[in-house]
Amino acid sequence: MKRPTIADIARRAGVSKGAVSYALNGQPGVSEATRQRIVAIAQEIGFNPNSAARALSGASARAVGLTLCRPARILGIEPWFMGLISGFEAELSARSYALTLQVVATPELEVEVYRRWWGERRIDGVIVTDLRENDIRIPVLQQLQLPAVVIGGPGETGKIAQIWSDDAGAITEAVRYLVALGHRRIARVSGLPGLLHTQARTKAFNDTCSSLGLEAVTVPSDYTGEEGSRATRRLLIDTDRPTAIIYDNDVMAVAGLAVAQEMGLAVPGDLSIVAWDDSPLCSLVHPPLTALTRDIAEYGAHAARELLASIDGKEVGNVEAGTAHLTPRGSTAPPR
Amino acid sequence: MKRPTIADIARRAGVSKGAVSYALNGQPGVSEATRQRIVAIAQEIGFNPNSAARALSGASARAVGLTLCRPARILGIEPWFMGLISGFEAELSARSYALTLQVVATPELEVEVYRRWWGERRIDGVIVTDLRENDIRIPVLQQLQLPAVVIGGPGETGKIAQIWSDDAGAITEAVRYLVALGHRRIARVSGLPGLLHTQARTKAFNDTCSSLGLEAVTVPSDYTGEEGSRATRRLLIDTDRPTAIIYDNDVMAVAGLAVAQEMGLAVPGDLSIVAWDDSPLCSLVHPPLTALTRDIAEYGAHAARELLASIDGKEVGNVEAGTAHLTPRGSTAPPR
DNA sequence: AGAATTTACTGAACCGGGTAAGTTGTGGTG
DNA sequence: CACCACAACTTACCCGGTTCAGTAAATTCT
Numbered sequence: 001m002k003r004p005t006i007a008d009i010a011r012r013a014g015v016s017k018g019a020v021s022y023a024l025n026g027q028p029g030v031s032e033a034t035r036q037r038i039v040a041i042a043q044e045i046g047f048n049p050n051s052a053a054r055a056l057s058g059a060s061a062r063a064v065g066l067t068l069c070r071p072a073r074i075l076g077i078e079p080w081f082m083g084l085i086s087g088f089e090a091e092l093s094a095r096s097y098a099l100t101l102q103v104v105a106t107p108e109l110e111v112e113v114y115r116r117w118w119g120e121r122r123i124d125g126v127i128v129t130d131l132r133e134n135d136i137r138i139p140v141l142q143q144l145q146l147p148a149v150v151i152g153g154p155g156e157t158g159k160i161a162q163i164w165s166d167d168a169g170a171i172t173e174a175v176r177y178l179v180a181l182g183h184r185r186i187a188r189v190s191g192l193p194g195l196l197h198t199q200a201r202t203k204a205f206n207d208t209c210s211s212l213g214l215e216a217v218t219v220p221s222d223y224t225g226e227e228g229s230r231a232t233r234r235l236l237i238d239t240d241r242p243t244a245i246i247y248d249n250d251v252m253a254v255a256g257l258a259v260a261q262e263m264g265l266a267v268p269g270d271l272s273i274v275a276w277d278d279s280p281l282c283s284l285v286h287p288p289l290t291a292l293t294r295d296i297a298e299y300g301a302h303a304a305r306e307l308l309a310s311i312d313g314k315e316v317g318n319v320e321a322g323t324a325h326l327t328p329r330g331s332t333a334p335p336r
Numbered sequence: 337m338k339r340p341t342i343a344d345i346a347r348r349a350g351v352s353k354g355a356v357s358y359a360l361n362g363q364p365g366v367s368e369a370t371r372q373r374i375v376a377i378a379q380e381i382g383f384n385p386n387s388a389a390r391a392l393s394g395a396s397a398r399a400v401g402l403t404l405c406r407p408a409r410i411l412g413i414e415p416w417f418m419g420l421i422s423g424f425e426a427e428l429s430a431r432s433y434a435l436t437l438q439v440v441a442t443p444e445l446e447v448e449v450y451r452r453w454w455g456e457r458r459i460d461g462v463i464v465t466d467l468r469e470n471d472i473r474i475p476v477l478q479q480l481q482l483p484a485v486v487i488g489g490p491g492e493t494g495k496i497a498q499i500w501s502d503d504a505g506a507i508t509e510a511v512r513y514l515v516a517l518g519h520r521r522i523a524r525v526s527g528l529p530g531l532l533h534t535q536a537r538t539k540a541f542n543d544t545c546s547s548l549g550l551e552a553v554t555v556p557s558d559y560t561g562e563e564g565s566r567a568t569r570r571l572l573i574d575t576d577r578p579t580a581i582i583y584d585n586d587v588m589a590v591a592g593l594a595v596a597q598e599m600g601l602a603v604p605g606d607l608s609i610v611a612w613d614d615s616p617l618c619s620l621v622h623p624p625l626t627a628l629t630r631d632i633a634e635y636g637a638h639a640a641r642e643l644l645a646s647i648d649g650k651e652v653g654n655v656e657a658g659t660a661h662l663t664p665r666g667s668t669a670p671p672r
Numbered sequence: 673a674g675a676a677t678t679t680a681c682t683g684a685a686c687c688g689g690g691t692a693a694g695t696t697g698t699g700g701t702g
Numbered sequence: 703c704a705c706c707a708c709a710a711c712t713t714a715c716c717c718g719g720t721t722c723a724g725t726a727a728a729t730t731c732t
Contacts, residue, residue: 003455005688016712021690031710048455052397053688055388056717063436075422076415076632077616086411089439098458100399101435103425119339119384121718122434225620251620258622280413284561284587285621286594341718352682357720367680389718392687457688 004045012045013038024049055121063098064088064307065123067110069130070223075103077251078223079279080296081129084151087300088127095308097124107132111140118146124311127303131155131162131196149307151299154318155196161306161316165299167197168204170292170324171246174274175208177326178244182334183272187217187242189231189252198248205246217242221252228252232259236271243335244272250281253289257331268333278327287330294324340381348381349374360385391457399434400424400643401459403446405466406559411439413587414559415615416632417465420487423636424463431644433460443468447476454482460647463639467491467498467532485643487635490654491532497642497652501635503533504540506628506660507582510610511544513662514580518670519608523553523578525567525588534584541582553578557588564588568595572607579671580608586617589625593667604669614663623666630660 006020013020015034022029023038030038041047055061066088068081075081085099092099100123104110114137117123125147128137138157141148153162178186188205191198202218209216219231228251235242236259247253253275260271267273267287275282278291299321310316342356349356351370358365359374360383366374377383391397402424404411411417421435428435436459440446450473453459461483464473474493477484486493489500514522524541527534538554545552555567564587571578572595583589589611596607603609603623611618614627635657646652 003457007688017689018691018713019711022711025690027691029710034710046451046455048452050392050688051456051458052388052391053717054690056386056392056688056719057690058717061388076418077413077620078418079413082411082413082418085437086439089437093438098453099437101421101425101437102429103422115382116384117434119382120387121339122387225616229620251616254617255620258620258624261622280561280587281590281617284413284565284591284594286597288594343718353719354683354721355681358681361720363721365680370680386718389687390720392689392718393720394687 003050004047005050006047008045009038009041009047012041060124060311061121062096063100063123064092064304064311065100065102065114065117065126066129067113067126068101068103069105069107069110071105077225079250079281080277083279083296084129084300084303087297087302088304090297091301091304091308097308107136111137114140114146115144118144125149125307127151127307130192131157132194133196133199147307147310149303149310149316151303152195152197154200161310162318163299163303163306163321164197164318165294165321166323167201168207170276170294170326171201171204172208173326174246174292175205175212175214177328178246178272178274178332179212179214181244181272181332183244184214185240185242186214186244186246187219187235188246189219189221189228189235189248189256191221191223191248193220201248221248223249223251225251225255228255229259232256233263236260236263236265243270244274244332246274246276248276250275250277250279250289250291253291254281254285257285257289268331269336272333272335273331274326275331276324282329290329290332291327292324293327294322298322339386340383341386342383344381345374345377345383348377396460396647397457398432399436399459400428400640400647401436401438401450401453401462402465403449403462404437404439405441405443405446407441413561415586415617416613419615419632420465420636420639423633423638424640426633427637427640427644433644443472447473450476450482451480454480461485461643463487463643466528467493468530469532469535483643483646485639485646485652487639488531488533490536497646498654499635499639499642499657500533500654501630501657502659503537504543506612506630506662507537507540508544509662510582510628511541511548511550513664514582514608514610514668515548515550517580517608517668519580520550521576521578522550522580522582523555523571524582525555525557525564525571525584525592527557527559527584529556537584557584559585559587561587561591564591565595568592569599572596572599572601579606580610580668582610582612584612586611586613586615586625586627589627590617590621593621593625604667605672608669608671609667610662611667612660618665626665626668627663628660629663630658634658 010017010020023035128150131152149161153164206216221227221231260267265271275289275291278293282289282291306316346353346356359371464486467488485497489498542552557563557567596603601607611625611627614629618625618627642652
């Protein structure tokens with residue numbers, strides 16, 4: 001079961017290896033007739049260039065890397081990452097780049113993986129998610145000169161490309177909407193406080209609330225359902241409990257809905273709920289959740305495009321993707 | 337920013353390339369003193385062997401492939417695949433194998449990807465999910481002699497390793513449990529009917545019901561929330577509606593719960609719900625769902641181990657992983 | 673002590689593509 | 703007709719590891 005090489009094609013076509021290489025890569029140096037003959041033979045015997053050999057002589061491994069740094073139990077139900085991966089894939093497979101994945105436990109291990117992948121020339125670039133304050137990954141990427149695109153800013157990344165969405169605008173829209181409905185006590189259950197986009201959201205939430213003369217209560221959480229439930233309970237046992245809660249992801253919002261139901265509170269009558277990121281999960285539950293919708297797959301595709309441009313040596317700066325917009329559903333209404 | 341090679345190490349250590357290779361790979365042929373000197377230098381300059389060069393001369397690409405063939409919108413919220421991926425990773429990264437991922441639209445494209453990956457020597461083996469009747473992927477894998485492990489049987493795969501769980505036993509347990517609670521009209525919303533494990537479950541469900549003198553109603557669905565809702569509505573508008581429904585995955589079960597609530601039926605009072613696969617999703621909703629629990633990550637790790645054994649040339653047969661067991665929660669009770 | 677074996681290396685071929693440099697052969701031009 | 707330009711190749715080396723055959727020195731055996 002020997003897999004065919006260009007030498008096999010060359011022998012059958014009666015030309016040299018070099019000619020075959022030129023022919024298959026669309027390089028000048030062979031006549032059109034010869035090129036077609038060679039291409040036909042390659043087709044016929046099912047030739048695929050050995051990616052290792054290619055990577056060894058050329059430069060590109062035609063693969064990009066993605067590390068997922070969240071506990072395994074949350075990875076499973078967070079629609080976010082899979083949506084992102086689908087988006088990457090759409091762009092990468094169109095340019096026949098492979099996606100190499102690794103699940104890691106800590107940012108330190110993530111850095112190790114980047115070093116190894118780059119050292120092994122396994123990948124041409126990486127997609128970095130969950131940008132943090134003073135993120136330890138950024139200096140390493142700069143030192144290695146490893147092409148990268150960072151999702152989850154904006155933050156300080158030097159020359160490394162970034163892509164982010166205008167979370168501030170979205171959260172302002174959500175707060176204004178709730179206020180228009182008549183809510184005055186609006187709380188928020190946030191994602192991991194160490195992440196930069198969480199901080200951006202918190203700042204925007206605080207600013208919007210104070211400009212409207214409202215108190216801004218944010219309970220930090222970690223995107224998991226358990227923590228989302230806990231945070232919701234803490235908010236709802238308060239005598240002066242909020243009439244609306246904005247959650248930083250859909251999983252926590254669903255968990256919050258269950259807590260409200262368990263406590264005998266009607267949604268949306270006693271409590272309005274807004275989820276950030278509108279996965280099918282939001283429409284699955286009853287009542288369906290009002291959500292801040294954005295096209296996650298398109299976000300991922302955008303990031304992949306930027307990364308490929310950066311790998312091609314093009315200058316890429318900071319790009320803002322589309323803003324999330326409010327999709328009102330059954331979980332929001334004027335407070336009783 | 338040139339990445340170091342064994343030639344760099346050889347020069348600094350004053351030995352030949354070959355000696356460095358022996359030293360770093362633990363091969364005999366160098367003295368212990370020299371080996372330690374070489375390893376120290378490699379450490380110091382941060383050497384990583386170029387995986388392309390290694391793959392070119394050796395044989396192994398030290399990577400395995402996984403294709404995901406489900407529509408993007410369902411991939412996002414199905415905890416199943418991410419759980420599986422976490423499991424693979426645990427095993428693969430321990431043996432420093434990379435995981436290469438591709439999202440595809442159809443089994444035909446899946447086959448194309450296998451051919452290309454194998455032709456390019458990008459991977460050493462693949463993990464095949466969602467085994468179907470007369471699966472077109474099996475003959476291709478056999479023809480290519482591409483090491484593989486198949487998840488989702490049992491089915492006819494010749495010499496290709498398989499791993500499956502005893503779905504029949506689990507579904508029997510669920511039906512018996514519901515009958516013991518007093519249910520007599522039990523329905524089931526299944527996954528894609530083309531998949532072999534769906535058929536195995538359907539058969540077991542039918543057998544168990546008929547042995548207990550019950551009518552077995554299975555509505556085929558496709559694992560998505562939308563279809564799960566539709567199937568549930570179809571079942572619940574019946575005058576002789578079931579008092580319990582078993583769903584083939586958690587996403588459809590959650591959707592079914594929402595439909596029941598929307599129709600004013602109390603869960604579990606008017607309708608009991610059992611989900612297959614116990615992701616955190618099941619505990620998130622209210623009431624929390626009774627589920628057929630199995631350790632998906634362990635299932636994935638098991639599959640990865642089998643695949644690596646098969647890549648190492650060991651004979652692997654059909655392996656049965658642990659049976660799912662019933663985890664009773666708030667969504668099941670005696671019918672009113 | 674001399675032969676046989678073992679140890680610790682070196683040198684070179686090899687994997688399968690990419691590509692710069694060299695070699696034909698053809699046609700056009702002055 | 704000599705000369706040049708250019709197309710259409712071939713040749714040969716490169717990438718960075720692995721591995722096998724060969725060699726000199728050290729050790730063991732008789």
